[in-house]
Amino acid sequence: MSVWIPLVAVTAFWLLVGAGGPLLVPSGPNRGIIQTMIVLTAVCCHMFWIIVYLHQLNPLIGPQIPVKTILWIHERWGDAKGELVSK
Amino acid sequence: MCLTQLFLQNEAAYACVAELGELGLVQFRDLNPDVSAFQRKYVKEVRRCDEMERKLRFLEKEIKKDSIPMLDTYENPEAPQPREMFDLEATFEKLENELREVNQNEEMLKKNFAELTELKHILRKTQQFFEENEGERQALDSLAMEDAPSHHDGTKLIAEREGQPKPHLKFVAGVIQRERLPAFERLLWRACRGNVFLRQSEITEPLTDASTGAPVNKAVFIIFFQGDQLKTRVKKICEGFRATLYPCPDTPQERREMSIGVMTRIEDLKTVLGQTQDHRHRVLVAAAKNVRMWMTKVRKIKAIYHVLNFFNLDVTQKCLIAECWCPVTELDRIQLALKRGSEESGSTVPSILNRMDTSEAPPTYNKSNKFTQGFQNIVDSYGIAAYREINPAPYTMITFPFLFAIMFGDLGHGTIMLLAGLFLVLQEKRLEAARIKDEIFQMFFTGRYMIFLMGCFSVYTGFIYNDAFSKSFNLFGSSWGNIFPFPLDEKAREQAITNLGGLEASPMLIPEKAYSGEPYPIGVDPIWVLAEANKLNFLNSMKMKAAILVGIAQMTFGIILGYHNFKYFNSKLDILYTFIPQIIFLSCIFIYLCLQVIMKWIAYDAAGGYSVLGYFYPSSNCAPSLLIGLINMFMMKSRDDGFVDGNKYCNTSIPPGKPGGCNMVGLCHLNNWYPGQSFFETIFLLTAIACVPVMLFAKPYILWKEEKQRQLSGHTQLVQV
Numbered sequence: 001m002s003v004w005i006p007l008v009a010v011t012a013f014w015l016l017v018g019a020g021g022p023l024l025v026p027s028g029p030n031r032g033i034i035q036t037m038i039v040l041t042a043v044c045c046h047m048f049w050i051i052v053y054l055h056q057l058n059p060l061i062g063p064q065i066p067v068k069t070i071l072w073i074h075e076r077w078g079d080a081k082g083e084l085v086s087k
Numbered sequence: 088m089c090l091t092q093l094f095l096q097n098e099a100a101y102a103c104v105a106e107l108g109e110l111g112l113v114q115f116r117d118l119n120p121d122v123s124a125f126q127r128k129y130v131k132e133v134r135r136c137d138e139m140e141r142k143l144r145f146l147e148k149e150i151k152k153d154s155i156p157m158l159d160t161y162e163n164p165e166a167p168q169p170r171e172m173f174d175l176e177a178t179f180e181k182l183e184n185e186l187r188e189v190n191q192n193e194e195m196l197k198k199n200f201a202e203l204t205e206l207k208h209i210l211r212k213t214q215q216f217f218e219e220n221e222g223e224r225q226a227l228d229s230l231a232m233e234d235a236p237s238h239h240d241g242t243k244l245i246a247e248r249e250g251q252p253k254p255h256l257k258f259v260a261g262v263i264q265r266e267r268l269p270a271f272e273r274l275l276w277r278a279c280r281g282n283v284f285l286r287q288s289e290i291t292e293p294l295t296d297a298s299t300g301a302p303v304n305k306a307v308f309i310i311f312f313q314g315d316q317l318k319t320r321v322k323k324i325c326e327g328f329r330a331t332l333y334p335c336p337d338t339p340q341e342r343r344e345m346s347i348g349v350m351t352r353i354e355d356l357k358t359v360l361g362q363t364q365d366h367r368h369r370v371l372v373a374a375a376k377n378v379r380m381w382m383t384k385v386r387k388i389k390a391i392y393h394v395l396n397f398f399n400l401d402v403t404q405k406c407l408i409a410e411c412w413c414p415v416t417e418l419d420r421i422q423l424a425l426k427r428g429s430e431e432s433g434s435t436v437p438s439i440l441n442r443m444d445t446s447e448a449p450p451t452y453n454k455s456n457k458f459t460q461g462f463q464n465i466v467d468s469y470g471i472a473a474y475r476e477i478n479p480a481p482y483t484m485i486t487f488p489f490l491f492a493i494m495f496g497d498l499g500h501g502t503i504m505l506l507a508g509l510f511l512v513l514q515e516k517r518l519e520a521a522r523i524k525d526e527i528f529q530m531f532f533t534g535r536y537m538i539f540l541m542g543c544f545s546v547y548t549g550f551i552y553n554d555a556f557s558k559s560f561n562l563f564g565s566s567w568g569n570i571f572p573f574p575l576d577e578k579a580r581e582q583a584i585t586n587l588g589g590l591e592a593s594p595m596l597i598p599e600k601a602y603s604g605e606p607y608p609i610g611v612d613p614i615w616v617l618a619e620a621n622k623l624n625f626l627n628s629m630k631m632k633a634a635i636l637v638g639i640a641q642m643t644f645g646i647i648l649g650y651h652n653f654k655y656f657n658s659k660l661d662i663l664y665t666f667i668p669q670i671i672f673l674s675c676i677f678i679y680l681c682l683q684v685i686m687k688w689i690a691y692d693a694a695g696g697y698s699v700l701g702y703f704y705p706s707s708n709c710a711p712s713l714l715i716g717l718i719n720m721f722m723m724k725s726r727d728d729g730f731v732d733g734n735k736y737c738n739t740s741i742p743p744g745k746p747g748g749c750n751m752v753g754l755c756h757l758n759n760w761y762p763g764q765s766f767f768e769t770i771f772l773l774t775a776i777a778c779v780p781v782m783l784f785a786k787p788y789i790l791w792k793e794e795k796q797r798q799l800s801g802h803t804q805l806v807q808v
Contacts (some may be wrong), residue, residue, distance in 0.1 A: 006606075040485040041489075044491075055629045061595070061625060062595045067594070078400050
């Protein structure tokens with residue numbers, strides 16, 4: 001479920017920027033260019049974010065971390081939910 | 088863009104061209120292409136402008152030599168009238184002559200000054216020599232008087248030759264460069280067989296060489312000898328070593344008088360020299376105020392006459408005809424400019440602008456301002472678009488910095504780049520006026536908006552890569568956690584650590600247990616920066632897939648822009664034989680690859696144990712390899728279908744062979760992973776291969792056939808006639 005929250009939130013944000021931004025541009029000789037730039041920025045940034053997000057959605061490998069760093073993680077960030085395994 | 092003809096009165100032509108030049112919206116065509124440069128109508132005026140430019144450049148050089156700052160106002164002086172050109176020419180001529188004269192005088196004065204300074208030193212030093220030598224001379228006299236054999240060959244010779252009781256030594260005095268002195272001495276001694284006597288003393292302060300202006304160290308010398316032959320020989324040697332000889336009086340009183348005279352002359356010269364330099368400085372300062380403005384004016388005049396050379400004189404010799412390309416939307420402004428020009432020149436007949444119909448392709452004009460200019464230049468360097476084609480520059484304004492940022496991607500370095508770009512942008516007026524000639528700086532300055540945008544996007548991609556000077560932030564809480572038990576009891580903890588392999592070992596936090604199931608919301612999870620062993624495995628795979636997706640998206644976007652071009656020009660030929668094969672080729676191979684990437688992301692996870700697209704997926708080691716899959720597609724290799732035997736549910740924890748366990752089919756990450764994959768891939772490959780000859784040959788063949796048809800029908804028409 002909470003896989004969707006960031007997805008919807010960020011997509012909605014860039015959608016707002018990409019669709020609403022062009023309407024806010026003051027009229028002048030450069031209106032068209034600024035609108036193009038806003039839309040392209042929204043598209044590029046959103047696409048890049050979603051690529052990184054999807055890549056981390058179902059990771060096939062995990063990080064190989066030195067044991068002393070794992071001890072630090074154990075103390076500062078906490079353990080994973082579920083049962084702990086001994087190697 | 089339309090082709091227009093301008094009819095200008097002879098008197099009004101200059102002013103009209105000046106006004107059009109200020110507008111900058113018109114491209115003139117050369118109506119006299121086969122006339123050489125020397126036969127053009129206004130070649131004399133252009134030559135005069137060249138002369139004026141040369142004089143101005145000479146002035147600028149002199150001003151720079153004296154380090155006077157040249158005033159640069161930002162105003163744009165208007166092109167002066169033709170009659171003003173005579174005034175300008177006269178001013179420049181006067182200035183140039185004055186400066187040359189002053190320079191010449193200064194050089195002469197400096198030379199005199201140098202000579203007088205050397206003379207002063209000589210007089211001072213020779214006083215010493217003569218005092219010392221008086222004693223020796225008296226000794227020599229006494230020796231000669233005694234008539235005893237002496238070891239001094241010189242005196243014996245002198246006594247025998249002259250037969251006089253008191254030998255009278257002659258001398259020459261001069262100044263020579265210090266470095267040449269030893270060789271000079273040696274040569275003198277050898278050539279005169281030791282019959283000359285040299286005394287020398289260094290001048291402590293360095294003198295300035297008149298021609299080069301560099302300081303040189305000199306020494307005063309005085310040579311004593313007797314006889315005229317020796318004198319000529321000594322003089323020749325001095326000439327050879329470029330030593331300057333000075334007439335030095337014999338008696339001390341004369342020397343003293345000369346010294347005083349020399350000092351007064353030196354003082355006088357110093358004053359005159361000072362005044363000359365002051366005068367020169369004043370002239371240059373007065374000129375420096377206007378030099379830049381004059382340069383602009385002269386350049387404008389030259390440009391106007393250059394353009395006037397393009398014009399054609401009509402039959403009645405009363406007016407000039409010009410042809411130019413103008414944008415249709417700006418015709419009003421051009422008309423206004425022409426009216427202004429005619430009024431200024433006081434001509435009664437107005438200039439006429441006449442639109443012409445032509446089938447020629449007009450030149451491409453892309454409107455740009457200071458922001459878009461940089462990007463337009465980059466796009467133009469690949470090739471200027473044909474008339475009325477879509478200008479790709481507005482899109483590159485974002486995609487170019489964005490692709491740079493994907494490669495650069497660091498919050499810290501991105502911020503530095505952003506600040507640098509911001510500085511250049513905010514200070515652009517000042518930096519432009521400073522007229523820095525350094526090429527590298529100019530490169531950065533023209534690209535200042537690009538650098539600013541690249542910095543902005545680099546900050547964003549740096550945030551997504553979670554990379555600030557190679558350190559990460561943990562803003563939302565990592566999605567990965569520790570999976571190994573570390574009991575609080577000391578001994579048990581030690582045991583646990585040993586079980587893992589010691590403090591330096593690097594076990595993997597397997598995703599089935601360590602990963603919480605929800606990815607880090609924005610960016611790369613901060614745990615990866617701690618995983619020194621296999622961080623690159625993960626990040627490289629991510630960046631490669633990002634590159635493929637972004638790159639192919641951009642290629643598709645480009646092809647679709649091309650499609651819009653074809654639609655605008657109603658070129659069915661292009662749509663059928665260029666656009667459609669291109670898009671089919673792209674989709675069959677690369678968009679198919681992109682879809683595979685997205686599918687693998689969404690459907691295949693670490694644990695496995697469910698069916699995907701009809702095939703049972705047991706565990707992550709069966710996740711399909713995309714790269715090798717693509718290679719196998721091209722090689723049309725036959726592969727097994729599915730991952731496990733029988734394609735039914737199996738339990739990976741039970742070893743293979745036992746009931747319920749998994750029997751993988753071959754190397755399961757290389758197998759087909761959806762039913763019908765071999766069939767579809769073969770179709771895609773063959774379609775893509777079929778598109779290639781269509782893209783290469785279809786359009787040229789059809790154009791060639793049309794051309795032949797045209798020739799044929801042209802021939803038949805001729806025959807009929």
